[in-house]
Structure formats: structure tokens, C-alpha cells
Amino acid sequence: EEDDEELPEEAVLALIAHHERExxxxxxxxxxxxxxxxxxxxxxxxxxxxxxxxNNQPPPPPPPVxxxxxxxxxxxxxxxxxxxxxSAPSQKPPAPQARPQLVIPGAGHSRPAPRPALPxxxxxxxxxxxxxxxxxxxxxEKKPKREIVQREHQNLVQSVKKSSAPTTLKFYGGTxxxxxxxxxxxxxxxxxxxxQLVITSALDGMVTLWQVQSxxxxxxxxxxxxxxxxxxxxxEDVAWHPDGDTIFAVYTADGGDTxxxxxxxxxxxxxxxxxxxxxxxxxxxxxxxxxxPWSDTCFMTGGSDHAVMLWQERDDSWxxxxxxxxxxxxxxxxxxxxxxxxxxxSVGMDKRIISYDVSxxxxxxxxxxxxxxxxxxxxxxxxxxxxxxxGTGRQAGSFACLTSGSGRRRFTRLVGSKRAASPSQP
Numbered sequence: 001e002e003d004d005e006e007l008p009e010e011a012v013l014a015l016i017a018h019h020e021r022e023x024x025x026x027x028x029x030x031x032x033x034x035x036x037x038x039x040x041x042x043x044x045x046x047x048x049x050x051x052x053x054x055n056n057q058p059p060p061p062p063p064p065v066x067x068x069x070x071x072x073x074x075x076x077x078x079x080x081x082x083x084x085x086x087s088a089p090s091q092k093p094p095a096p097q098a099r100p101q102l103v104i105p106g107a108g109h110s111r112p113a114p115r116p117a118l119p120x121x122x123x124x125x126x127x128x129x130x131x132x133x134x135x136x137x138x139x140x141e142k143k144p145k146r147e148i149v150q151r152e153h154q155n156l157v158q159s160v161k162k163s164s165a166p167t168t169l170k171f172y173g174g175t176x177x178x179x180x181x182x183x184x185x186x187x188x189x190x191x192x193x194x195x196q197l198v199i200t201s202a203l204d205g206m207v208t209l210w211q212v213q214s215x216x217x218x219x220x221x222x223x224x225x226x227x228x229x230x231x232x233x234x235x236e237d238v239a240w241h242p243d244g245d246t247i248f249a250v251y252t253a254d255g256g257d258t259x260x261x262x263x264x265x266x267x268x269x270x271x272x273x274x275x276x277x278x279x280x281x282x283x284x285x286x287x288x289x290x291x292x293p294w295s296d297t298c299f300m301t302g303g304s305d306h307a308v309m310l311w312q313e314r315d316d317s318w319x320x321x322x323x324x325x326x327x328x329x330x331x332x333x334x335x336x337x338x339x340x341x342x343x344x345x346s347v348g349m350d351k352r353i354i355s356y357d358v359s360x361x362x363x364x365x366x367x368x369x370x371x372x373x374x375x376x377x378x379x380x381x382x383x384x385x386x387x388x389x390x391g392t393g394r395q396a397g398s399f400a401c402l403t404s405g406s407g408r409r410r411f412t413r414l415v416g417s418k419r420a421a422s423p424s425q426p
Contacts, residue, residue, distance in 0.1 A: 011220045014211045018222070021194070022245065022266065156382040175217040180208055180224065187237055193244025201227070205234040207247060207263060223265075227273055231257040239289045239299065250289045250301055253281035260289070260301070260311070260318075280309050280320045284331065288375070292337035292344070300344060302332030308346050310358065327354050327363055334375040340383045347373030347388050 007015075179185055181202035191197035198210040198219070205228035211220050227235050227249055235249035247263040258275040284304025291299040297313040300323070307325040311318050323344070330350035337344050342358040353367040353376075371390035379385040 007221065011222055014220050015222050018197070018211065154381040156379065156385055177219050180221060181206060186235065189238055189240055191240050191244045192242055197244065199238060199247055201235045201238045201249070203234050207235065207238060207249065209265065225263055225272060227261060227263060229258045229261065230275065231255055233257055236285050236287060237289050239291055242291055242297065248289055248299065250286035252285045253279065253283050253303060253305060259286055276318055278318070278320050280322065281305050281307060287331060288334045290335050293339040294337065294342060300335040300337065302335045302346060304331040306330065306332060308332055308335055308344070323358060324356060327356070328352055333373055336376045336378050336386065338378070338383060345376050345386055347376045349373070353388060
């Protein structure tokens with residue numbers, strides 16, 4: 001349920017600013033889609049303009065019939081495209097004129113076509129063809145969304161080798177804000193599209209949207225949404241869609257409960273939270289959900305059933321596929337994807353770190369360490385460096401930095417130290 005009625009004025013203003021940015025972003029995407037649609041229509045016009053010329057070539061063998069039929073077939077195209085020249089359709093000269101006329105409008109329509117062509121698809125929503133056209137339009141809109149900013153690879157391992165003495169990190173005092181949750185916090189995720197938006201989830205089943213204020217160390221509450229599953233389970237993990245307009249959450253596979261939910265920030269009411277019908281995980285808690293840094297929109301889930309599942313977006317629906325289920329002997333706690341290739345890193349309570357090539361459908365390598373693996377995080381600068389959170393039960397833990405070089409070159413570095421015991425989570 002939403003608490004929009006009790007929001008302060010600052011929160012409402014922040015929410016309005018957020019929606020205004022969303023509108024501007026969708027306008028840019030609409031312009032890009034319209035340009036692509038205009039280019040495609042110009043290509044279709046050129047193809048249709050060349051088609052009658054090809055059709056006119058086969059009929060010339062029979063002279064008596066084709067001489068009378070050829071002008072009839074050649075005359076309609078110029079009459080449809082150029083109204084002021086209907087007087088010379090029966091003579092032979094229009095044939096050479098038809099070819100240049102077909103080429104000239106084709107080149108002319110490629111530029112001015114977008115403006116007159118825009119109302120055409122809007123006027124024909126009832127026909128069956130627009131449904132086929134809208135699907136590629138949505139795909140075309142999603143391509144710019146998934147344009148990942150390519151960062152330069154930095155080899156940070158060499159600098160780690162050179163640093164023999166420990167480095168002290170200084171942290172400055174922060175501002176404490178009430179989480180507005182009634183039970184323990186579970187997750188906190190930053191928005192990948194807007195660095196001022198943050199979501200939190202807790203054991204009370206609520207997902208809260210926050211906005212960090214640009215002026216001063218403060219944060220404003222935007223909305224609170226009930227994200228309990230059909231069996232009244234709280235979200236075990238949450239993740240932002242790369243576009244920043246949807247929040248995904250995972251639950252459990254026990255008792256026939258729903259496994260994945262989607263919370264659309266642009267809608268309200270009962271339609272704000274929807275649940276995917278698929279239930280690929282077989283048992284236990286789904287511990288992790290993470291979107292992959294690839295061009296196609298997809299995310300991975302890892303569960304207590306030892307399985308890693310791939311979810312891909314296809315025509316406004318999500319299709320699932322099993323990546324692997326037999327490589328881990330215990331619960332999968334974290335999954336992350338490499339940016340430079342379609343390879344995932346999965347870690348689990350079995351102390352295993354597995355690199356899996358999704359395209360080749362095979363494991364690249366497996367590492368067995370001394371502690372249980374609780375989560376994995378990729379380095380944004382060094383594409384071959386990632387960090388694994390480890391721990392011995394709930395008593396102690398450490399952070400392990402591992403690198404996976406190209407080819408067969410692989411090695412491991414452990415950094416960090418033990419940490420104090422943390423309270424158990426239900």
C-alpha cells in the first residue's frame with residue numbers, strides 16, 4: 001500500500017521532478033523511434049518503387065499483349081505519386097520517365113517522411129498489423145536503453161601487488177535517517193539510471209523509494225509499496241531494471257509461492273506490483289537477483305536449489321532458462337556477469353566460485369576456498385577483478401578479491417580481515 005497522502009511537500013516536489021525527468025527521457029526515445037520508423041518506411045517506398053520495374057521486365061516476350069498491358073501497369077504508379085501528369089500514360093515515353101521518378105521520390109521521402117508519417121500508425125490501432133509493428137518499435141526503444149557506457153579497462157592488480165603496506169581509509173560522519181520500516185532492513189540498492197534514487201526493502205515486506213537531495217546531506221521519502229508475495233513472504237533480494245523505472249524482487253520456491261515480482265514506478269494502485277507466472281526454482285529461498293551488464297536485457301537468479309536461472313525479456317514478457325543446477329552442491333548466494341563477455345560468476349555456501357560461459361554453456365573454471373561465499377561484486381574499472389564476501393557461518397567473515405585473467409591464467413588474492421559477528425537473519 002502507498003502512503004502518498006502523508007507525504008511532505010518536499011517529497012511531492014521531488015517526485016514531480018523525478019517524473020519530469022522520466023518524461024524528457026521517454027520523449028528522446030520516442031524521437032529516436034520515429035526516426036527509425038521513417039527510415040524503414042523510406043526503404044519500403046524504394047522497394048515498392050523498384051518492384052513494378054522488375055515486374056515489367058518478364059512480360060516483354062509476347063509482343064501483341066504486352067505492348068498494351070505494359071503501359072497500363074506503368075501508368076498507375078506515376079498517377080498515384082504525381083497527380084499533375086495523368087495525360088501521358090498510354091505512350092511509350094513514360095517508361096523512361098517512370099524510372100527517374102521512382103528514384104527521386106524515394107530519396108526525397110527519406111528525409112521529410114518522418115513528420116507526415118507519424119499520424120499513420122496512430123490512426124490504425126485496430127488493425128492486426130500495428131501489433132506486429134509495435135513489437136519491433138519497443139525493441140528499438142530498448143536498444144538505446146541498453147547502450148552501456150564502455151569504460152576503459154584498468155589493470156588494478158599490478159597496483160595491488162605494489163602496495164605492501166596497509167592503507168587507512170578515512171570515513172567522514174554521515175546523517176542518520178529513519179528507514180520508516182517496521183522490521184529489519186534487508187536490501188539497499190542505488191538506481192543505475194539516476195544516482196539520486198535509492199530503494200530499501202525490509203522484513204516488513206515494504207519497498208521504499210528515496211531521493212537523495214543534491215543540496216546538503218539529506219534524503220526524502222518518495223513512496224512506500226507493499227511487495228509481499230502471494231504467500232505473504234517478504235522480498236529476499238531486490239534489483240533495479242537498467243532503465244530505472246522498474247524494481248524486481250525475488251522470494252521463495254516453497255509452497256508454490258510466486259518467485260519474481262515487478263514494481264513499476266510509473267503506475268499506481270493494484271497494477272503497480274505484478275508477479276511473473278514462471279516458477280523455475282524448485283525449492284528453498286531465492287537468494288539473489290542481478291541484472292547482467294549486456295546489450296540484451298536479462299537478469300540472473302540464484303537459489304537454495306543449487307540452480308542459476310537466466311531471465312530474458314522478449315516482447316514484454318520474461319522467458320527463463322536454466323544456466324546450471326549441478327555445479328554447486330549447496331545454495332547459490334550470489335551471481336554477477338562480466339561486462340566484456342557473456343560469462344557469469346556464481347558463488348555459494350559450498351565454498352565454490354564458478355565461472356560459467358553462457359554462450360558456450362560450459363564452466364570455464366572452478367575455485368574452492370576455505371570459507372563459505374555469501375555474495376560477489378564486480379569491479380567497475382578492472383574487468384578481470386571481482387570481490388567475494390566470505391564467512392564461516394554467521395560468526396566471522398572476510399573479503400576475498402579474485403582475478404580471472406584471459407585464457408588459462410588465473411590466480412587468487414585474499415585481502416581484508418575478519419569482522420565481528422552479525423545478528424542472524426530469519
